[in-house]
Amino acid sequence: MNLNELAHTIHRANDPWWRDPATGIRITRNRGELLGLIHSELCEMADGEFQNAMDDKLPQRRMGEVECADALIRALDYAAGLGYDLNASALAIGIQEFDTINSLATAALRHYFHDVFLRGSALLHSRVAAITELERRQLHEQVPAALVDLVLTIATYAARQGYDLHGAYLDKMAYNATRADHQLKNRLAAGGKKF
Secondary structure (H helix, E strand, C coil): CCHHHHHHHHHHHHHHHHECCCCCCECCCCHHHHHHHHHHHHHHHHHHHHHCCECCCCCCCEHHHHHHHHHHHHHHHHHHHCCCCCHHHHHHCCCCCCCCHHHHHHHHHHHCCCCHHHHHHHHHHHHHHHHHHHHHCCCHHHHHHHHHHHHHHHHHHHHHHCCCHHHHHHHHHHHHHHCHHHCHHHHHCCCCCCC
């Protein structure tokens, strides 16, 4: 698997969020809102670690681990949803095919980042902020490399924390596929999940 394949797998599962719930017509998502949602996952990750809490939706997993997976899911959905090609940027730094997200994390840890754990969630937020600035300045050709930076930083942070990022990703994708607040009829209802 490569980063584009993983991103497109996630995006296919998240396709309803890229469509008007009433008409099913594809919508243009607000890039700033989407990047803000990645920040929110990282904030929840840090909060879970501060509290040393278990996740409320996947109680067999630590909250930090699940929120790290959520940030990865949102970052890769963003990339595929906006048509960014991540593979060239990943290949340029030696990240090619991987079997699992954990093997991606191991490759990133070995070849890419060494100070992620020390700089922690501040580094993760700075990666999202860099993407936000590139989008604001409409430097779209630079966004894929910044997204790869973010994905590899998330993976490296997870590896340094001892997280099973791949397992948390699989569990969270399965949970999201069946959760009530993601169902179309519930999204359309008064007070449904929307920004």
